[in-house]
Amino acid sequence: MTAVATAPTATAPRGAPTATAPRAATEEVPARRPVPLDAVAVRFTGFESLPGRDLDKGELRTLAASVAVDPSRWEEHVAFADEQRHYVCLYRDAHVDVWVLCWTPANDTGWHDHDISSGAVAVVRGALTEHNLAVGQPSLSTDVPAGEVFSFGPEHIHRLVGKEAASVSIHAYSPPLWRMGQYSLGSTGILRRVSVSYADELRPLDVR
Ligand SMILES: [Fe+2]
Numbered sequence: 001m002t003a004v005a006t007a008p009t010a011t012a013p014r015g016a017p018t019a020t021a022p023r024a025a026t027e028e029v030p031a032r033r034p035v036p037l038d039a040v041a042v043r044f045t046g047f048e049s050l051p052g053r054d055l056d057k058g059e060l061r062t063l064a065a066s067v068a069v070d071p072s073r074w075e076e077h078v079a080f081a082d083e084q085r086h087y088v089c090l091y092r093d094a095h096v097d098v099w100v101l102c103w104t105p106a107n108d109t110g111w112h113d114h115d116i117s118s119g120a121v122a123v124v125r126g127a128l129t130e131h132n133l134a135v136g137q138p139s140l141s142t143d144v145p146a147g148e149v150f151s152f153g154p155e156h157i158h159r160l161v162g163k164e165a166a167s168v169s170i171h172a173y174s175p176p177l178w179r180m181g182q183y184s185l186g187s188t189g190i191l192r193r194v195s196v197s198y199a200d201e202l203r204p205l206d207v208r
Contacts, residue, residue: 029140030156031130034148037122041065044073047091047098054095055174060120061151067098068122068149068170074100078168082106085201090170097176097198101169103128103162110204111183113157113193117173120151121160126167131159133183157183159204 044066067073077088077100085107091098111133123146132140143163177198184192184205
């Protein structure tokens with residue numbers, strides 16, 4: 001895990017040119033500041049115990065972690081396929097949806113956003129790699145091993161790939177996924193957004 005940089009304490013003299021400190025990648029890469037599942041999971045008493053409103057990023061992180069540490073909630077749905085990523089919706093209502101996703105190294109979501117939804121990803125087996133698209137510099141890549149969870153807001157754009165065979169993750173979104181943005185870079189590198197249904201399997205629209 002990458003350590004968070006400590007903010008400088010020195011104050012520049014009035015009128016002196018101010019140097020802009022390099023932005024810590026952890027500020028914009030939620031996968032680089034995950035927390036252990038056990039640190040945020042609570043005893044999950046069932047989806048009927050949800051508060052009946054949209055959840056924020058912290059609440060989604062707790063929900064995903066709490067479901068992740070209870071295999072009885074998702075284990076029966078685990079299956080793997082290179083050709084088509086296997087995933088099952090565990091719960092959906094007007095405010096939240098929760099999924100179990102199963103990954104092989106061949107499974108790749110492609111670049112996408114989650115429209116207006118915040119989300120959380122709890123890795124429970126194996127490991128995933130999250131990629132973050134950057135313009136004018138190399139995109140970032142962060143491995144997230146089993147036992148860690150991270151969350152993000154609707155501004156987040158990423159690409160998830162199975163890092164290890166037989167990886168499993170629990171994802172929670174609020175409001176529930178409906179439309180998502182799938183990005184194509186094409187052969188020229190020009191970025192295009194394609195609106196897709198949450199029911200469609202996310203997959204790369206090009207080879208990048
Ligand atoms: Fe995603």
